[in-house]
Amino acid sequence: MKVTVAGSSGFCFGVRRATETLEAAIAEKKSKIYTYGDIIHNRQYLDKLARMGVKSINSEQVDGIAADSTENEPSTVVIRAHGITKSEEEHLRELESGNPNFRVIDCTCPFVSKVHRIADEQTDEDSVFILIGAEEHPEVRGIVSWARGECHVFASKDELSRYISTHDISKWRESRLIMAAQTTQKLSEWIFCIEIIQKHCTNVEIFDTICSVTERRQSEAAELAPEVDVMLVIGGSHSSNTKKLYDVCRELCPRTYMIETANDIPTELFGSTYKIGITAGASTPDGLIEEVKTKMAELENNKSFEELIDESLKTINSGDIVTGTVTSVSGTEVHLDIGGKTTGIITLEQFTDDPSAKLSELVKVGDQVRAFVIKNSDIDGIAMLSKRRVDSDAAWLTMEEKAKEGAIIEGKISEAVKSGLVMMVGSVRVFIPASLSGVPRNGDLSALVGTTQKVKIKEVDVRGKRAYGSIRDAARAERRAREEAFWSTAEIGKWYTGTVKNMTVYGVFVEIAPGIEGMIHISELTWKHVKHPSEVVSVGDTIDAYIIDMNRAEHRISLGCKTEETNPWRLLHEKYSVGDTARVKIVSFTPFGAFAEVVPGQDGLIHISEISRERIAKPADVLEIGQEVDAKIIAIDEEKQKVSLSIKALSEPAAPAAVEEKPEDDDSSYGNGVVYSTDSPNDSVYTEDGADEN
Secondary structure (H helix, E strand, O other), X not given: OEEEEOOOOOOOHHHHHHHHHHHHHHHXXXXXXXXXXXXXXXXXXXXXXXXXXXXXXXXXXXXXXXXXXXXXXOEEEEEOOOOOOHHHHHHHHHHHHHOOOEEEEEOOOHHHHHHHHHHHHHOOOOOEEEEEOXXXXXXXXXHHHOOOOEEEEEOOHHHHHHHHHHOOOHHHHHOOEEEEEOOOOOHHHHHHHHHHHHHHOOOEEEOOOOOHHHHHHHHHHHHXXXXXXXXXXXXXXXXXXXXXXXXXXXXXXXXXXXXXOHHHOOHHHOOOOOEEEEEEOOOOOHHHHHHHHHHHHHHHOOOOHHHHHHHHOOOOOOOOEEEEEEEEEOOOEEEEEOOOOOEEEEEHHHHOOOOOOOHHHHOOOOOEEEEEEEEEEOOOOEEEEEHHHHHHXXXXXXXXXXXXXXXXXXXXXXXXXXXXXXXXXXXXXXXXXXXXXXXXXXXXXXXXXOOEEEEEEEEEEOOOOEEEEEHHHHHHHHHHHHHHHHHHHOOOOOEEEEEEEXXXXXXXXXXXXXXXXXXXXXXXXXXXXXXXXHHOOOOOOEEEEEEEEEEOOOOEEEEEOOOHHHOHHHHHHHHOOOOOEEEEEEEEEEOOEEEEEEEOOEEEEEEHHHOOOOOOOOXXXXXXXXXXXEEEEEEEEOOOOEEEEEOHHHOOOOOOOOOOOOOOOOOOOOOOOOEEOOOOOOOOEEEOOOOEEO
C-alpha cells in the first residue's frame, strides 16, 4: 500500500484564523464564550468545543445573552467563519455598544468578507446580482443580505441554464450585471457558469471570489486522484467545500470515499496493495488527518511473516530505483529506510537542483521518497541515493509523452545561443531553433531571455537527453484553438464587447475575441450621418457590437452597432408628434434654411421663412451653430423620414405699424401719401404702389 496526502489539506487560512482566535478567547477565561452559529462545519471539532463549555447560539438567543452579561459574568460572541447576514451583524454591534460586558469578535473569513463588500459596493437598486453557490448555505445567505436590487442564486450551470431558457432576461442585458461566487464553489462549475452568462450578456462584470486556497486544494486533489486507486476525502458531512472536493475527486477516481474519522475507513482497504490518496476539506482539523494517516500506516505495516522474510532478504544494487521512508532530516542529508537492513542517504546536491533550498522545508519524517541507487555497501548497510536522477528521468519521460500528444508547455527562456533559444522546463533543457522562435529573421533573440513563453514540444530523445520545441507552433495552435472556440459559439445577432484596432474611411476593425476581428461599416456604426468613423470612435476605444453576417471559410465577420431600439426616427415618434414644441440644436446652415437636431441622429429643417417673422437674408443673421432654440414641429414626412420645424410659429405676430398723418405744413409726397414701416435689413421703405425708397 502506498499512501499520498495532498499538499493543501485541512484547515484553510480563514478556518484556522477563526479557530485560533476562538481558542485564544477560551484560554483567557475572562468570559462565557458563545459562537454565533457553528464556528466551522466539523462535528468532531464542535464536540470538542462543547466539552470546553462553548455553546453555539442563534439570533433568537443573543438578546437574552446580551441582557444577562454583567461585570461579574461577561459574555463573548464569536462570529463564525462563514459570516452572518448584514442585519444580524448590525444587531450584534448594537447590543455590543449598549453593554460593555457583552463583546463581539468577528471571525468571518476575509475571503467571505470580500464578497460582502462586493455585494454592498457594486450593487444598487437598478443592478442585477448573480451569485453561484448553494442558496441555503449560511455563507450565501450572508452574501445575499448585502446586495441591493435584483438578486439571483444558482447552485449549478444546469440550474442557471434552465432559468435563462424559461425567463425573460432582457433586464440582465440592460442593467449593470454583477457576477460572483461562493468562496468554496467548485472551480469548473464556476467557469461553466461564466461561459453561459457571457454567451447571453456581454455587459457582465465578473468578480473572482473563489478562495485561492480552495482553488489550490481542488487543483491538487485533481492532480492526485487519477494517479491513485482510492481517494479518501476527510471532512464533515455538512461542509460545502468538502462535498465539492469529493465531487472533484469522484470524477477522476471512481473509488472515492468521504469519511469523517479514521473509523470510517472502508474495511476493503485493510491489507490491500492499493495506491491511496488522501485530501481533506477546509474544516478538517490537522489531528483528524494525522489520525487517518496513522491508521493507514498501521494497515500498511500489518505485513505477514512471509512478507517480512522476503523483505529482509531483498538485495539492493546500483542502478535500482527504490522507495524509502524518511527516518531523519538534517541540513545536508536525508536518511531513508529502504528495507533489507539498509539505510539510504540522499545529500542536498542529490535531492534538489536548488543549492539554496532547505531540506527541512522539502521533506519530513514519514514521507515516502523514490530515489536512484548510485552505489550500495552491503558491509556498511548504506546506499547512496539520488532523488534528482529519478525526478530527471521522470521529467524526460513526461516530456516524451507531451511530444506524442503535441502538448503545449510553459517555461522561462534561460539563454540565447547563436542558433536559437534555451528553455528550462523543470530539469529538462528544451532547445528552440531561431526559425521557430517567432523572432523575425536576424532579429534580437536575447530580447526573449528571462521571459515566460509557451512552447509546443516537437521532438524528444530521452536517451540522448535532447528536446526540441517551437514557440511559433505553440502560438499557431493557440490561435487555432481560440478561433475554434469563437466559431463554435458565434452566431448572427450575438453581441460582443470589443476594442477598436484599426480604422479606414469606410469603417472600423474591432477585436471581439483574442485574435478575432470583425468590421463595422461606417453605415452600421451610428444612425448619424458621418463622413469618417473618427467622428464617432477612436483606435483603442471599447465598443459593443453584434454580428450582422459571418463567413467562417473566409474568416469574415460583419458587425453592427445600430439597433431598432436606438433608431432616431423611432425615438422621434416616441417623444414628439406634429404640433409639439421641441428643444433643438442648430447643426448646419443652407441658403434655404437651418438644420437642427431634434433627437440624437435625427435632424429637422427650419426653412428660412420659418425662422423669423421678420425678413432675413440668411439663417446665420439670427442663428448660430450649436445654439439651442425652441421650435414647433409643423410636419413629419413618414415616407422620406423628414421633419419640418418652425421657430416663427412660436413667436407673437408683430403689431401693425401706426399710420402717420402728413402735417399740414409738410409738402413732401411719398407715393399716395401712405408709408409702411419695415424692419427690412436694407431699411427699404415699401409703399403701396410697390416702389422702393432707399
